[in-house]
Amino acid sequence: MKKIICFFFSCLFGYSLLSAQTKLNRANIVIIISDDHAYQTISAYGSNLMQTPNIDRLAKEGMICNKAYVTNSICGPSRAVFLTGKYSHENGFKDNETSHFDAGQNLFVKELQNNGYQTAWIGKYHLGEKPQGFDFWEIFPGQGHYYNPDVIMMDGSTKRIEGYAPNIVEDLSEDWLDRRDPGKPFCLIIGHKSTHRTWIPDTCDLGMFDDKNFPLPDNFYDDYEGRAAAKVQDMTSARTMLPDYDLKMFAPGHPEPTVDRMNAAQRERFDAYYQPVFEDFKARRLTGNALTEWKYQRYMKDYLSTAASLDRNIGRTLDYLDKHHLTDNTLVMYLSDQGFYMGEHGWFDKRFMYEESFRTPMLIRYPGKITPGSSLNEYVLNLDIAPTVLAAAGVGIPKDMQGENILPLLTRTKKTGRKAMYYHYYENGEHSVSPHFGIQTKDFKLIRFYKRVNSWELYDIHADPKRYA
Numbered sequence: 001m002k003k004i005i006c007f008f009f010s011c012l013f014g015y016s017l018l019s020a021q022t023k024l025n026r027a028n029i030v031i032i033i034s035d036d037h038a039y040q041t042i043s044a045y046g047s048n049l050m051q052t053p054n055i056d057r058l059a060k061e062g063m064i065c066n067k068a069y070v071t072n073s074i075c076g077p078s079r080a081v082f083l084t085g086k087y088s089h090e091n092g093f094k095d096n097e098t099s100h101f102d103a104g105q106n107l108f109v110k111e112l113q114n115n116g117y118q119t120a121w122i123g124k125y126h127l128g129e130k131p132q133g134f135d136f137w138e139i140f141p142g143q144g145h146y147y148n149p150d151v152i153m154m155d156g157s158t159k160r161i162e163g164y165a166p167n168i169v170e171d172l173s174e175d176w177l178d179r180r181d182p183g184k185p186f187c188l189i190i191g192h193k194s195t196h197r198t199w200i201p202d203t204c205d206l207g208m209f210d211d212k213n214f215p216l217p218d219n220f221y222d223d224y225e226g227r228a229a230a231k232v233q234d235m236t237s238a239r240t241m242l243p244d245y246d247l248k249m250f251a252p253g254h255p256e257p258t259v260d261r262m263n264a265a266q267r268e269r270f271d272a273y274y275q276p277v278f279e280d281f282k283a284r285r286l287t288g289n290a291l292t293e294w295k296y297q298r299y300m301k302d303y304l305s306t307a308a309s310l311d312r313n314i315g316r317t318l319d320y321l322d323k324h325h326l327t328d329n330t331l332v333m334y335l336s337d338q339g340f341y342m343g344e345h346g347w348f349d350k351r352f353m354y355e356e357s358f359r360t361p362m363l364i365r366y367p368g369k370i371t372p373g374s375s376l377n378e379y380v381l382n383l384d385i386a387p388t389v390l391a392a393a394g395v396g397i398p399k400d401m402q403g404e405n406i407l408p409l410l411t412r413t414k415k416t417g418r419k420a421m422y423y424h425y426y427e428n429g430e431h432s433v434s435p436h437f438g439i440q441t442k443d444f445k446l447i448r449f450y451k452r453v454n455s456w457e458l459y460d461i462h463a464d465p466k467r468y469a
Ligand code: CA
Pocket: 035, 036, 074, 075, 337, 338
């Protein structure tokens, strides 16, 4: 009997020890989510437009997902899918214009909290102003600003912080990491405003692409033949992109809400850079294609300069983890809330189920689990992140989450992913993109447009992916 009791207690003690160790060793999670960052501009994805050494570091030390997509290519709804692991029609946040996010529903961060994790979201959130599921949050109201952004604090007050948004988001993130309880695992979501319109670079990055001339994408002058929805959109460099609002072509001191927030020193450096560009622009008196192509070049310069700061601050996050000996036990994921057009079809913006907006960059580093330098060519969705993070944390996945746990794909214990992806864009407003839904298999893409235009489009995605889908 004594032996049995001893055995029982040693088992119990062993179990508690194991359980404590398991809890202590549970992976930390850092998810860096940017806004409108195109995979076409990331050197790890083969881009020659610029170098992104810090995102590339994630590719070298982890896995690059070459076929990562979103279920609804628009800021708020994409984030709702990410947090809930449910499609827009289930989580209720279908579009930015008429929907509101119900933060009271279940979210993967709430599951993490219930299982001993500390959770935080810092930076651009874009799902209202009262986050739930986070032990700590400091967020931008709505879109936030590039310069001297307002930050909503947990007590409901708003504080204007001097500086440039990506640097501030990283500073606040590191402050929270410094203050967290080191005895518990954590999940930190770093939300960057970059590279959202209107692409205002940090003062230290102004002019960094001035020597570069960017080649026009092959389909820059697309005639949209046979594509009714593409014909009626309003997101071209030619027609939609505004020299003043988008490309900062205005005189020094001209009132413009995005730059009026700058302090005197910031505005001086801004004007010193843009004024000669503006003077040159006025003198040229460009029209037609010459004007369109000039706008495209300026767009690329501003966008990529904004991306440079984003990449640098991702590097700061990785350096912080190294410095604090957290790298080995932290899963780091980088993604955007969707893709973006860099002149393909003559466009900027997103929304369509065509490749550049449908797809998102996604890179994941998970030391000891994911092979460094590996790549994944199976379909994965932003919908999959919630269950995957829970699986990595050893937390049960709620049955009503619709995403798949892709951890077995990331760790190569499973070879084949989903056969098809469902997409649905609901909004019918800004940029005049018709609502549409569709299915993409490994060979075909079928899209049904409705409301604004009524049409079907079917593509063989291998036959002519660049010109069409
Ligand atoms: Ca976005």
